[in-house]
Amino acid sequence: MPSCDWFVVVARFHTQFTNMSIYCGEVLCMDTLANMLYSVAFILRPTYLFIFISLVHTQNIVDFQPSFITTTGPTVSAYLLGNSSGVSLNLKTVFPVNTTGSLPSPSCAPEVTQWAITKESLGKAAIKVQLKLNQSLRLCVDNDTNTDCCSKPLCVLETLQLSACVDGVPQASLLIQARIHALLLPANVGSDNASLIPNQVYQPLGSCPCDLTFRACDVRCCCDKDCSKELLRLFLPYCLPGPFGGAVPPVPEYQCSEKSSQNSPDWFPFLCVHSPIENNPHLGLFYHGNVIPSKPTLSFQRPQLSAPMPFIDYIQGNPIFTLSDQYLTIPQRIFGRCVNGAPLAFLENVNVNCVTWLSTCSNGSPLHTVEEDLRANVKNGKGGSVMVDVIDQLVTDLSPFISESDDAVLSDGRLVCENVTLALDYKFYWMENSITSIILTRTVGTVSFRGNVTLTTKYSAVFLNGVVTSESISGNPGYQVGRPVIGGFINTLGNNTNNNTDLIQKMTISIWKTVNDGLCSTADQKPLLFGMNSTSGCLLQISKQNLSRCDPLRDAVSSLQEAFITATHVAKIGNPDVTTLRDWLNVTFEVDTKNSSPASMTSNSCSHIPSHQHIHIRSRITGMVEGEPQRQIWAVHVSYSRSIWTLECGGGDLFSCEDEEETQLFPITSSVTFTEVPVNTGPPKTRFQINFTEYDCERNDVCWPELAFPLTPAYTGEPYSQALAKGMILVFFFITASILGTPWKQIREAWNTAAL
Known part of the structure; x- marks a missing residue:
């Protein structure tokens, strides 16, 4: 079946030829010719438009394509086909006749409308006509003095008639049905101002966590105060559910603060749950804060919220502040990109490289730093301050920092940039919960380049324990997740220095770190981090x-793989003692059981290539220190997976297999896997223990043994004698309330009724 547009075009052919036939008096002949063109049009579809344009141009006929448009936007486009010489366009608003309901005939009388007409010639027989609305689609607000707005949400509802006139006579017309709604914009335009978030330990993250944009309406955030009623109607059925959308469940009825005068039993004041309202269970979804403990107060009194304690000690992860209450910042990589103003966190090491495409000399931070800005006063965490000591280091060899592009040779002249900051290395010395000293090493140099250059700047921050230089640790005593695994080897030179005790020389265990083009010749290495599986x-x-x-x-590949693990021992804990072997364990390496390497299968392949190195580290939790699990390394095993390397000569490309020096790329990989071993598995469970879960508190929502938990020895919140005494007093009050309350009264009335 032919499509609708083909039918319309052929129908127009048929109408034009039929009208011509009536004028010429050759009805049968021209009607037959129209039918022939009707069939030819379906066969020669790609040429129908060209035939029609040529025909109407020959007969001095113009026509709009399409002839009817329904628009919902402020711009309308159409095409006027035919001989457009001397053709003028006239636009007017039309209304249907009341008696017949039809539209009036085209007219060339001028009329003022709110639409602007533009024409663009596409050749001798085609013109692109565009109509644009000259009115703002902003919805009017109350007491709005500007008339260029929409008074109703349905801003434009009208029918337009565009006529093509020659000498005041309409030749063709185009009907446009416009139905345009006003744009619903927020009352306040969003800005870059940051919202002030209160201290999350004492106040939740607002009643509307999905309100992410300041002074602007967020889509699907129905609790956003910036959303007007019109905007809310657009997404009211699709509001964000749960706490993120502000739909926090009400306070449970068993809370003491929810006591009401109706439907409240007599024993409610004695068995209600008392907990501060600030302990919202949904806060953990948004921040890592502290839990406010309950204070021993009377059950009938509402607890008073204590004022926030002033900031004194640093704890791990807290941002470091200056005396002016500003963050101490350093460029860091966040979501794959370098951010210049990222704050430093206490006891969180930083080591990043930022790549900048440099074409001109920069006068601003971070490529150009001022010593006065770097020498800041930092809060030490004990009420005092520490001055950052800046040490400048000048380098002349810039090869680790810059690499010129290929088009730099074609550029004329060299650009010289002096005192460019190439690296910032912080050393924080800390003791307990305070910072004792800060040393900043700033590396500067003179960068001279032609054209464009890629500049790699390096930033680091390391926290060292003590008041003087000391080696960093990975835990105290157990390993912390994300800290480097400490390796070492026996230093035989120190055997005679400490009562014939072997000394361990610390070293780093590394894996591959691909950079730039991914080739092994340019690859770097990264330390092996505890608890982080990687490949x-x-x-x-x-x-x-x-x-x-x-x-x-094989020997070359083995040397590349073994170069990353030269350590023979690994520290069991995060702060090992280098003077004793009790804190260290041997690294087990896989031994190749084959006496000789197999010969190559063909001249273009080699087998038994150690292409993959796998490090398997087993750890276990040995105890708890202040509620934190202490993890220790139990075993380290290094193995190799061997593969066959063969040149690819498929696809007709035999040149790589014939040329002795043509190279192909083969992968060399390394991976590390951490496995946590249970400390004590115990005897296997019986079938009864596996299936019977009624009294198992770990696998059952209802735990009957915990009904009297404060009276059992498992309760360690206070001495057992005090818990037992309070429990007996509670039971006494419960019995008294039962005797004097409503149940005993009903029993007494029933007894008296039965006695009568």
Whole structure:
């Protein structure tokens, strides 16, 4: 079946030829010709528009395509086909005739409308006509003096008639039905001002956590005060559910603060749950804060919210502040991009590289720093302050920092930038919960380049325990997740210095870190972090000449893999003692059981290549210190997966297999896996223990043994004697309330009734 547009075009052909036939008196002949064109149009679809334009141009006929448009926007476009010489356009608003309901005939009389007409010639026989609304679609507000707005949500509802006139006679017309609604914009335009968030320990994150944009309406956030009633109607059925959308469940009825005069039993004041209203269980979804403990007050009194305590001590993860209550910042990588003003956190090490495309000299931070700005007064966490000691280091070898592009050679002249900050290295010395001293090493240099250059700046911050330089640790005593695994080897030179005790020389265990092009020649290394499973690698360029000698190739790949793990021992804990072997364990390496390496299968392949290195670390939790689990490394095993490397010659590309020096890329990978071993599995459970869960508090929502929890030895909140005494007093009050309350009264009335 032909599509609708083809039918319309052919119908227009048929109408034009029929009208011409009546004028010429050859009805049968022209009607037959129209039917022939009707069939030809479906066969020669790509040429129908060209035929029609040529025909109307020959007959001095103009026509709009399309002839009827329904629009909901402020812009309308159409095409006027035919001989457009001497054609003028006239637009007017039309209304249907009351008696017949039809629209009036086209007219060339001028009329003023709120639409502007523009024309663009597309050739000798086509014109693009565009109508644009000259009115703002903003909805009027109360007492609005500006008339350029919409008084109702349905801003424009009218029918337009565009006529193409020649010498005041309409030749073609276009009907436009406009139905345009006003734009619903927020009353307040959003700004870049930051919202003030109160202290989350003492106040929840607002009653509307989904209100993310300041002074602007957030979509689907029905609790946003910036959303007008018109905007809320758009997404009211699709509001964000749960606490994030502000739908926090009401306070439970068992809370003491929810006592009401109706439907409240007599024993409610004695068995209600008393908890501060600030202990909202949904706060943990938005911040890591403290829990406000309950104060021993009377049950009938509402607790008073204590004032926030002044900031004194630093704890891990707290931001570091200056004396002016500003964050101490350093460029850091967040979501894959470098942020210049990221705050430093206490006891959180930082080591990032930021790449900048440099074409001109920069006079601002962070590429150009001022010593007065870096030498800041920092709060030490004990009520005092510590001055940042800045040490400048000048470098002349800029190869680790810059790399010029290929088009730099074609540029004329060199640009010299002096005192460019290439690296900022902070050293924080701390003791207990305070900072004792801060040393900043600023590396500067003169960058001279031609054209564009890629500048790599390095930023680091390390926290060292003590008042003098000391080695960083990875836990105290157990390992902390995300800290480096400490390796080492026996230093035989120190055997005679400490009562014949072997000394351990610390070193880093690393894995691959791919940079730039991913080749092994440019790859870097990154430390192995405790508890973080990872897989990394690089690409090695191998040619046919390399594959012809498999033994040297295996040795080269083995050397690359073994270079990252030169340590023979690994520390069991995060702060090991280097003077004793009790804090260290041996690293187990896989031994190749084959006596000799197998020969290559072909001249273009080698087998038994140690392409993958796997480090398996087993750890376990040995105890708790202040509620924190202490993790220790129990075993370290290093193994290798061997593969076959073969040159790819498929697809008709035999050149790589014939040329001795043509290279292909082969992957070399390394991975690390951490497995936590249970401390004590105990005897296997019986079938009864597995299936019977009624009294198992860990697998059952209702735990009957915990009904008298304060009276059991498992309760350690206070001495057992005090808990037992309070429990007996509670039971006494419960019995008294039962005797004097409503149940005993009903029993007494029933007894008296039965006695009568």
